[in-house]
Amino acid sequence: xxxxxxxxxxxxxxxxxxxxxxxxxxxxxxxxxxxxxxxxxxxxxxxxxxxxxxxxxxxxxxxxxxxxxxxxxxxxxxxxxxxxxxxxxxxxxxxxxxxxxxxxxxxxxxxxxxxxxxxxxxxxxxxxxxxxxxxxxxxxxxxxxxxxxxxxxxxxxxxxxxxxxxxxxxxxxxxxxxxxxxxxxxxxxxxxxxxxxxxxxxxxxxxxxxxxxxxxxxxxxxxxxxxxxxxxxxxxxxxxxxxxxxxxxxxxxxxxx
Numbered sequence: 001x002x003x004x005x006x007x008x009x010x011x012x013x014x015x016x017x018x019x020x021x022x023x024x025x026x027x028x029x030x031x032x033x034x035x036x037x038x039x040x041x042x043x044x045x046x047x048x049x050x051x052x053x054x055x056x057x058x059x060x061x062x063x064x065x066x067x068x069x070x071x072x073x074x075x076x077x078x079x080x081x082x083x084x085x086x087x088x089x090x091x092x093x094x095x096x097x098x099x100x101x102x103x104x105x106x107x108x109x110x111x112x113x114x115x116x117x118x119x120x121x122x123x124x125x126x127x128x129x130x131x132x133x134x135x136x137x138x139x140x141x142x143x144x145x146x147x148x149x150x151x152x153x154x155x156x157x158x159x160x161x162x163x164x165x166x167x168x169x170x171x172x173x174x175x176x177x178x179x180x181x182x183x184x185x186x187x188x189x190x191x192x193x194x195x196x197x198x199x200x201x202x203x204x205x206x207x208x209x210x211x212x213x214x215x216x217x218x219x220x221x222x223x224x225x226x227x228x229x230x231x232x233x234x235x236x237x238x239x240x241x242x243x244x245x246x247x248x249x250x251x252x253x254x255x256x257x
Contacts, residue, residue, distance in 0.1 A: 009046040016055070024109075024253060033085075040089075101120065101125045109129050120177060126164045143155055201234060
């Protein structure tokens with residue numbers, strides 16, 4: 001139900017449970033955890049696309065039949081804890097991640113998309129935190145991540161009413177980066193662009209932005225990041241290409257000798 005595919009330097013994490021609108025189960029969380037581990041351990045992966053096989057749903061959320069049978073202890077020890085751990089692992093991947101969203105991204109599905117660095121949506125995409133409608137609360141870090149993107153007031157509007165917003169509204173609010181007709185083709189093209197860049201600089205820049213968003217001092221972060229990338233082969237190639245007025249040919253090189 002969670003597949004990992006490799007297309008050159010781009011890894012695709014594919015959510016494939018279309019008959020249930022990709023509703024998440026513990027087995028799917030385990031599959032996502034395994035995919036993240038394999039990606040994190042592969043230096044050849046330079047960008048990640050998270051996508052669905054269904055045009056109806058990126059992910060309709062957590063499988064109610066599964067979590068509702070766990071009871072209070074099971075919810076605490078397994079469902080909530082596992083979801084937080086796996087989603088945090090996705091968010092922390094070194095390579096930049098792109099969510100290609102077609103159809104609904106509700107509840108846990110929206111929370112899953114929020115773990116990615118970039119979100120692309122089709123015009124048919126819809127977004128919601130509908131948990132309140134069945135007497136539960138949004139989880140897996142979704143409210144905090146959403147508030148960081150669109151602000152507390154709009155997050156409260158979504159979480160307190162459970163009402164969905166369309167792709168145009170999501171773009172206006174800053175929930176998604178782009179709305180495009182062929183979201184999968186655009187995600188592939190953007191991933192290829194990121195994968196062709198200087199690997200170390202791209203990954204350190206991602207960490208730099210994440211750390212700054214968490215409140216780390218910008219001057220300290222900038223100094224550490226610049227010092228880290230200053231000795232890479234890719235930087236040397238970038239400077240040479242600039243001087244020679246040609247496109248750079250990055251190979252993902254680390255520190256020079």
